[in-house]
Amino acid sequence: MDLELQTERLTLTPCTDETLLTYSTNGYKLGPHIGMYLEELKKDASALGWGVWLVIDKQTNNIIGDIGFKGKPDNEKSVEVGYGIISTKQNKGYATEALKCIIEWAFNSDSVNKITAECLVDNIPSVKVLQKLNMTKIKNDNHMLYWQLNK
Template identity: 50%
Template sequence: MKLETERLEIIPCTEETAQIAEKQSYDNGPQISMSLEMLKADPTSLGWGAWLVIKKSDGQVIGDIGFKGNPNVDKQVEVGYGLLKEYWSKGYATEAVGAIIQWPFATGKVDAIIAETLSDNLGSMRVLEKLNMQRVGTSEQMVNWKLVK
């Protein structure tokens, strides 16, 4: 299972694929280890956790992306993503998120994708706007987003 874009390969985290990140000393937060724990507890959760974002040109892991668990009872799933800082503002996030949000809809298990961003994270908000996600709520610190199938 993998997704491909013009510049990226996006693969779900498993014990095997996580070794790629480990060999490159990639560490961008706890999402990969949390995803591996989720997968150990429920092997059917493959794809509903973290995925590695890899540049095709050199095999470098530049970030991780994915979902915060299986779809809920409302057939929604939350997307999250983070790239290493040196890859910001180069279109990689838009490319990766654009690819990954197609996958849950294709499974038939999801009717909507949700996301949240910090209210001062203008780059992340711009990524979601470019992908036609709609603002559905705000608080002092967060902006909530939704994309309906």
């Protein structure tokens, strides 16, 4: 399974100690989820691909955000996706481009039939991204929207 994905403008690669050294983190802040995922990878190599992926701008080789799954597929062949793009690169379609690519990768893996996501009700950019990718809103609970996409 090839673990470097290409879109028109982006390279998506799983976050590892090595890939963090390969690309420029200029302007990109490593969130706490990165450290947690790198620790998990040390314990379970099969988690590669089911955690954080770096979103890299092909033109600059800069990391402009991250995207990925909150763990390996569960018994229902379901994974939850999450993403974030740095503020200077938002509203340019990068999140949609990256998410579309990673959804295709997951559905092609044969271990995923359902992808879920959640976002705050007032996170309009995220709502638009999830709508563009034909995700279905399944629940609105306590200021959170819950989304689902079936294979």
